[in-house]
Amino acid sequence: xxxxTVKSIEYPSADFPAPPRVRVExxxxxxxxxxxxxxxxxxxxxxxxxxxxxxxxxxxxxGPEFTLEAARAGLEQRKASLPELEELGTGExxxxxxxxxxxxxxxxxxxxxxxxxxxxxAVIDRGGVAADVLEIxxxxxxxxxxEEIETVRAIQDSLQLTLD
Numbered sequence: 001x002x003x004x005t006v007k008s009i010e011y012p013s014a015d016f017p018a019p020p021r022v023r024v025e026x027x028x029x030x031x032x033x034x035x036x037x038x039x040x041x042x043x044x045x046x047x048x049x050x051x052x053x054x055x056x057x058x059x060x061x062x063g064p065e066f067t068l069e070a071a072r073a074g075l076e077q078r079k080a081s082l083p084e085l086e087e088l089g090t091g092e093x094x095x096x097x098x099x100x101x102x103x104x105x106x107x108x109x110x111x112x113x114x115x116x117x118x119x120x121x122a123v124i125d126r127g128g129v130a131a132d133v134l135e136i137x138x139x140x141x142x143x144x145x146x147e148e149i150e151t152v153r154a155i156q157d158s159l160q161l162t163l164d
Contacts, residue, residue: 017126018164019059020134025158026055027151042155044148051113051141053148055155058135066131071121072101082107088116095157098122104149106142114142118152124161134161 012018019039026042033041035056043054062070079085082105090103101121108114117139124132136159138152 012164014127015129017130019061020124020132021162021164022057022059022134023158023160023162024055024057024136024155026155044151050144051115051139053138053140053144053152055136055138055152057159060133060135061126062131062133064125064128064131066123066133068099068101068121068123071123071133075101075103075119075121079103079105083110084108084114093120095159098124098161106145116140116142116145116149118149118156120156124163126163 009015022040024040024042027044029045030042031045033043033054035041037058038056039059040057041054043052046052075090079087084107086106088104088106090101090105093100093102099122102118103120104116104118106114106116117137119135119137122134124134126132136156138149138156140148140152
């Protein structure tokens with residue numbers, strides 16, 4: 001380099017915080033899944049002919065100006081693309097000082113069983129240099145949703161974040 005002064009930029013650092021560490025409590029028989037672009041995914045044991053209930057956690061980094069309203073708009077856009085959407089309810093919930101958008105809905109793809117999803121989104125300020133959007137989505141088949149949605153919600157409720 002031919003510049004008179006040089007500085008180092010590194011990751012993680014105050015300018016580029018490490019992603020949050022995520023922890024959830026799941027039933028003993030649930031299995032971890034490796035899914036591209038996903039930080040954490042778990043599913044109930046596979047049973048032939050049944051939809052496998054699962055919970056997926058993703059973290060996406062945005063600029064510091066990203067808001068919960070922008071996350072809500074993204075959720076609404078995503079839901080609008082789902083076939084035969086049935087809205088079950090959307091609102092805000094507060095968990096340990098963090099505001100989450102919570103939405104539950106069902107949808108049916110042609111020739112496939114109806115899926116019920118419980119989605120939650122939070123925007124985590126990273127010291128004014130970035131915003132991490134945390135998404136935790138649980139899915140289950142409609143035929144067993146009455147009992148499985150409770151398990152999905154319990155996993156979502158157990159979420160713990162650690163920011164370095």
